[in-house]
Amino acid sequence: MERENRAATPPCPQGQPLVAIHDLVKTYFVGRPNELEILHGIDLTVWPGEFVAIVGESGSGKSTIMNIIGALDRPTRGSYLLDGVDIERASDRQLSAIRNRKIGFVFQTFNLIGRTSAQKNVELPLLYAGVPARRRAARARELLEMVGMGDRAKHQPNELSGGQKQRVAIARAMACDPPLLLADEPTGALDTQTSRTVMDLFHKLHRERGKTIILITHNPALAEECERILTLQDGRIVSQRKGAGYHGLA
Amino acid sequence: MGLLDNIRLAFASLWAGKLRALLTMLGIIIGIGSVIAILTVGDSLTGTINDSMQGLGVSNITVSLTEKSDEEDADSSGGVSVRIFGPSQPADEDLMTDEMISDYRALFGDQVSAVSLSASLGSGTAELDTTSLNVSATGVNLDYQTANNINITNGRFLNQRDLDGEKKVCVVPDTFAEALLGEGVDPIGSSFDLTVGAKVLRCYIVGVYEQEENGTVSLLGSQTSYPIYLPLSTVKTLTGAADGYESFTVVGSDLENNSQFLQQTEDFFASYYTRNPSWTVSASSLESMVSTVTEMISTVQLAIAAIAAISLLVGGIGVMNIMLVSITERTREIGTRKALGAPGWAIRLQFITESVVICLVGGVIGILLGLALGSWGSNLLGYAARPSLLAIAVSVGFSMLIGIFFGYYPASKAAKLDPIDALRYE
Ligand SMILES: Nc1ncnc2c1ncn2[C@@H]1O[C@H](COP(=O)(O)OP(=O)(O)OP(=O)(O)O)[C@@H](O)[C@H]1O
Ligand SMILES: [Mg+2]
Numbered sequence: 001m002e003r004e005n006r007a008a009t010p011p012c013p014q015g016q017p018l019v020a021i022h023d024l025v026k027t028y029f030v031g032r033p034n035e036l037e038i039l040h041g042i043d044l045t046v047w048p049g050e051f052v053a054i055v056g057e058s059g060s061g062k063s064t065i066m067n068i069i070g071a072l073d074r075p076t077r078g079s080y081l082l083d084g085v086d087i088e089r090a091s092d093r094q095l096s097a098i099r100n101r102k103i104g105f106v107f108q109t110f111n112l113i114g115r116t117s118a119q120k121n122v123e124l125p126l127l128y129a130g131v132p133a134r135r136r137a138a139r140a141r142e143l144l145e146m147v148g149m150g151d152r153a154k155h156q157p158n159e160l161s162g163g164q165k166q167r168v169a170i171a172r173a174m175a176c177d178p179p180l181l182l183a184d185e186p187t188g189a190l191d192t193q194t195s196r197t198v199m200d201l202f203h204k205l206h207r208e209r210g211k212t213i214i215l216i217t218h219n220p221a222l223a224e225e226c227e228r229i230l231t232l233q234d235g236r237i238v239s240q241r242k243g244a245g246y247h248g249l250a
Numbered sequence: 251m252g253l254l255d256n257i258r259l260a261f262a263s264l265w266a267g268k269l270r271a272l273l274t275m276l277g278i279i280i281g282i283g284s285v286i287a288i289l290t291v292g293d294s295l296t297g298t299i300n301d302s303m304q305g306l307g308v309s310n311i312t313v314s315l316t317e318k319s320d321e322e323d324a325d326s327s328g329g330v331s332v333r334i335f336g337p338s339q340p341a342d343e344d345l346m347t348d349e350m351i352s353d354y355r356a357l358f359g360d361q362v363s364a365v366s367l368s369a370s371l372g373s374g375t376a377e378l379d380t381t382s383l384n385v386s387a388t389g390v391n392l393d394y395q396t397a398n399n400i401n402i403t404n405g406r407f408l409n410q411r412d413l414d415g416e417k418k419v420c421v422v423p424d425t426f427a428e429a430l431l432g433e434g435v436d437p438i439g440s441s442f443d444l445t446v447g448a449k450v451l452r453c454y455i456v457g458v459y460e461q462e463e464n465g466t467v468s469l470l471g472s473q474t475s476y477p478i479y480l481p482l483s484t485v486k487t488l489t490g491a492a493d494g495y496e497s498f499t500v501v502g503s504d505l506e507n508n509s510q511f512l513q514q515t516e517d518f519f520a521s522y523y524t525r526n527p528s529w530t531v532s533a534s535s536l537e538s539m540v541s542t543v544t545e546m547i548s549t550v551q552l553a554i555a556a557i558a559a560i561s562l563l564v565g566g567i568g569v570m571n572i573m574l575v576s577i578t579e580r581t582r583e584i585g586t587r588k589a590l591g592a593p594g595w596a597i598r599l600q601f602i603t604e605s606v607v608i609c610l611v612g613g614v615i616g617i618l619l620g621l622a623l624g625s626w627g628s629n630l631l632g633y634a635a636r637p638s639l640l641a642i643a644v645s646v647g648f649s650m651l652i653g654i655f656f657g658y659y660p661a662s663k664a665a666k667l668d669p670i671d672a673l674r675y676e
Contacts, residue, residue, distance in 0.1 A: 072589055072669045093593050100591020111586040111673070115266050127255060128591045172590070 016084050018180055018212050019046035019069055024078030026064055026235075038064050039235045041078070046214065048179065051206045053223040053243065054216045056232030062216045063184055065232070069214060070103050070182045071095045083179065100128050104173030104211075106183040110165040112157040118144060118168045119153040125175040143171040147201060163194030170201055174209075181205065181213045187222065199225065203246055256600050260607040263576070274572040275612030277565020278652065282616030282645045283623065285558040289641040290624025292551045294633040296544045308536040309508045310366075310397055311515055314497030315340050316532045344529045345494025346519060354518055361511060364501040366390070366397035371485045373475060374446030376453075378430055384475040385426070387446060389485025397499045400479075405438040405457035412456070412481045419481065420444075420453045423461035426476035444478075449488055453480070500533075512538060562648070565612070566656040573605050573660035584664050585672025598665040605657025606650055613649025617642055 026039040038061045046052055054062050067073040068080065071087055080087045083102055090098065099105075104125075112121050122140035131139070144150050147167040157165055166186060173181055183202065187195035199222055205211045215226060223229050225246040231239040264271045317338065355362055371387035394400070395407045403424060412419050422430075427437035437455045444453045461476075486493070502511040516533035523530040577584070584597060621642075625635035 067670055070589070072673070096588070096591050096593040098591075099589060105589045107586075107673075111582060111589075113583055113586065115262060124587065125590045127252075128587075128593070128596060133252075133255075176591070 015048065017045045017081075018048045018050075018083055019044060019214075020079075020081040021045070021065075021069070022079045024065075024068065024075045024080060026061070026068065026073075027076040037235065039075075042235075042237060044230070044237065046180075046212060048212055049206075049210050051202075051213045051227045052215070053226035053229045054214065054232060055218070055220070055223050055229060058218075060232040061235040062232050064235075066182055066184050066214065066216055069180075070105060071098050096128075100125055101176050102178050102180055104170075104175075104178045104181045106166070106169050106173050106181065106186045108185040108188040110157070110162070110169045110189075112160075112165055112168060112172075114157055117154050117156055118149060118160065118171075121157070121168055122172045122175055124172060129176050139175065140171070143174055144168070146174075147171045161194075162190050163197055166190060166194070166198050167201065170198070170205075174205065174211075179212055181211050183213065183215045185216050185218065187217065187219065195219070195222070200248055203248060253599075253603070256603040257607060259600060260604040263604060264607060264611065270572065271608060271611075274568050275565070275608060275615065277561055277568050278609055278612030278649060279565075279616040279619060281558045281560075281562035281565050282613045282649060283620040284561065285555055286617050286620025286637075286641055286645060287623040287627060288551055288554045288558070289638050290621060290635055291627045291631070292547050293638050293641075294624075294628040294636045295631070296547055297636050298633045299540055299543065307397070307399065308540070309502065309505050311500040311502065311508075311512050311533050311535045312497060313346070313500055313515060313519055313531060313533045315344065315346065315529050318526075318528055318530050338528075340496060340529050342492035342494065344526065345492060345496060346498070346522075346531065347494050350519060350522055351495075351498070354515070357518065358514070361503055362500060363503040364393035364396040364499075366394040366499040366501070367482055367495060368394055368498070369482055369485050369489070369491060369495075371480065371488065372446045374444060376426070376430065376442045376444055376476075376478070378440075378442040381430055383426060383429055385444070385478050386475050387420075387444060387478050387480055387485070389482040390479045391482045393501070394479070394499075397501050401460045402457050403460050404436070405455070407457050407459075408479065408481050413483050416483045416487055417481055418451050418453055418484060419456045421457040421459055421479045422455055423476050423478070424458050425461050425474075426478065427455065427458050429476075451488070453478075508535065509538060509541075562652060566609075566652045569605055569608055569653065570656040570660060572608070573601060573657055574663070576604070577601065577660050577664045581667065581672045581675035584667050585669050585675065588667070588669035589673060594665040597667075598661045601661035601664050602654060602657045605661065606653030609649040609653030609656075610646070613645055616649075617645050620645075 021042055021044040024039055024042040024044075025037060028036045028038060030036055042065060044065070054066070056062050064073070068075050068087075069082070071082065071090075074087070082098060085094075085098065087095070087098075112118075113124065119137065119140045122143055123136045126136040126139060141150065141153060144153050147170055149164060149167050149171065152160060152164060152168075157168075160168065166189075170186075173183075181202070186202075187198050190198060202213055202215065203225070206213050213226075215222075217223050224244040225248075226243045227245075229239075229241055229243050230237055351365055351367075355365065367390065369389045371389060373384065373386045376383045376385045390408070391413065392408065392410065395402075400407065400421070402421070404427075405421075407421055408419065411417070422437070427435075430442060431437050431440060437458055439454065441452050441454045444451050485491075500515055502508050504511065512533050512535055516531060519531035519533070587597060621635075621637050624637065628635040
C-alpha cells in the first residue's frame, strides 16, 4: 500500500513538502484499559500548491488526521513535518504561532465569534499575530471584499446566512496569508447552491493565490474537482487517485 | 493582542449580559460601597472633631482623683450600691496635697509650664448700690491664668501678695464691669459686695479680663452668671475647706510629647495612692480624650471594613463563578481562538481582563454609591462630608486585585483548554 501511495504522489517534488507525515498513529484512551487506535500508520505527503480532498465514511478518522495536520492535536506516534518544522518537538507556544501563520482553518459549523462583527472576526488571527489596528482593519476589509462580503463588514454572525458566514470564515482563514488551508466539511451545512459558491472560492484561492488546500467532504462531486483524492477507511489511506478536474473558473 | 482590544471585548461581553453582570457585581458594589460610605462618615466625624479641637486648652492635663474600680475583695453589694447612689466623696486625707504638687514641680522642673489650682466658692450675687448681678466665684492660683488663657485687658491678674495675704480682691469679666459700673467707668479699684450663701465680703476689682463670646458663660435660666476669680487662699479660708485638691490642671511645656508627659504625671500622682484602698489619680486631657474617641471611631470603621471585606470575598467568589460559567459557555469560542493561533497567555489575559473589568465597574458603582450614602449620612449627622481620596484609590486598586485574584483561576482554566476538546464541545 505504501508503494501505491508513493506512486500517486504528483510528480512535482521541487523544494520540500508542506505536509510530510510518516507512519502516524493516533490512539485515544477512553476509560483506563480501552485504548482505541483511530489512525494506523498513515503516510501522507502534500506538496505546496496542491488541492487535496479527503473522503471516507463517517468515523474513518478524517477529522482526526485533519486536526493533526492543523497542529491542533498531536500524533501518538510517527513523525510529522509541517513546512519542515517538526511538530512533535514544537512547544505549545510554537504550535500557536504555527496555527496562526501557516494554517487557515475553515470549519463545518463556521465557528465565527458571536457578538463580534464580520470584520472583527477576520481581524482575529491578525490580532494574535500582533498586527497594528489600522493594518488589521485594512487587511480585513480587503479580504471581505475578495470573498464578496465587503458590504457586510459590520454585520454580526447572527445577521448572516450560512453561506455568508462561511465566506467570512474563509476570509478569516486567509487573514495571515497562510500557505495551507484546511477545510473540514466546509459545505456540510450548506445547500447545493451555496456549496457551489464556497467551492468556487476555494478554487479561486488555489489558482489565484497558490494556496495549498486540504478539504474533507462527503460530496463525491466536489471531491472530484480536486487534484488528488485520498480515501480513508478505518484509519488507513486505502486509495489515492487524481480528481476529474475543475472547469468552473477560466 | 492589545490590552485595549481585550478591554473593548470585555465591555462588549459585559454589555451582552447586563443583568447577569450587575447581579455578579452586587457583592463588590455592596462591599466597596459600604467601605466608602463608612469611611466618609467616619472621616467627616473625626475631621470635624479635630477641627473643633484646634482651639486652646486641649493639651491641658486634668489630674483628678478617681475611685478605684477593681475592688475584688470589697463587698460586692456595697460596691453596687455606691454605683447606684452616685459617686462617693473622697475623705479629706484622700485629697492631693500642696506637698505632692511641689514635689511634682521639683521632679519635673521645666517640663511643667503651669499647675493651675482652683476651689469653687459657689454661685452668688454681686451688689453695688441698686445693681445686683449673678456671679460664680472661684478661688484660683497664679498659674490658673496660663492654663485658662485669661486675657487681662485692664489692671492685672492676681499676684503672689494677694495669695499670701488672703486679700479680698478679684478679677472680673469686662462684661461684668460694664454691667456693674456702667460704660466708660474705670473699674480698677472699685468694690462690690459679694454674697455667697451666708457669707458676705467686700471685694476689690484689680483686673478685668476679656470674656469670650461663646466661652464659658454659664446660663442660669435666662440670667447670665459672670465667672469671677479670687485668690485661692482667700476662698479656702472662707469655705474652711480641707487643705487639698480633688483635681487640678497641669500645662506641660513640651506639647509635642504631651501624651507621654500626661502618662508620667499620672504615674507620679498615682504612686501616692498605691496603698489607698478606694482612690487613685488619673490624668487626662481633651486631646487624649479626643484621640480615644478617634481611636474608637477607627475601631468601628475597621470592624465594618472587616464585614465589608467578607462581602467583597463573597463578591469575588461570585465573579469567579460567573467567569467559570462564561468560560464553559464560550468553550467553542476559546477553541476557535486557539485554532486561529491564540497563545495560552492571550486567552488568559482576555478572561482576566474581563473579570477585572467586571470588578472595576462594580467598584466604581460601589464608590459612587458609597460616596452618595456617606455624604447623606454625614449631612444627617450635621457634618460636612469628607470623601477620602485614599479610600477611593484603594477601592479602585482593591477591586482590580479582586478581579485578578478571582479571575486568574477561570482564565487559566480557559488558557489550558485543549483546542480539540474545546472545538468539539457541545
Ligand atoms: N476524543 C475522542 N475520544 C475517543 N474517540 C474519539 C475521539 N475523537 C474521535 N474519536 C473517534 O475517532 C474516530 C474517528 O473520528 P473522526 O472525527 O476523525 O471521524 P470523521 O472521519 O471525521 O467522521 P465524520 O465524517 O462523521 O466527521 C471515531 O470513531 C470517533 O469515535
Ligand atoms: Mg469529521
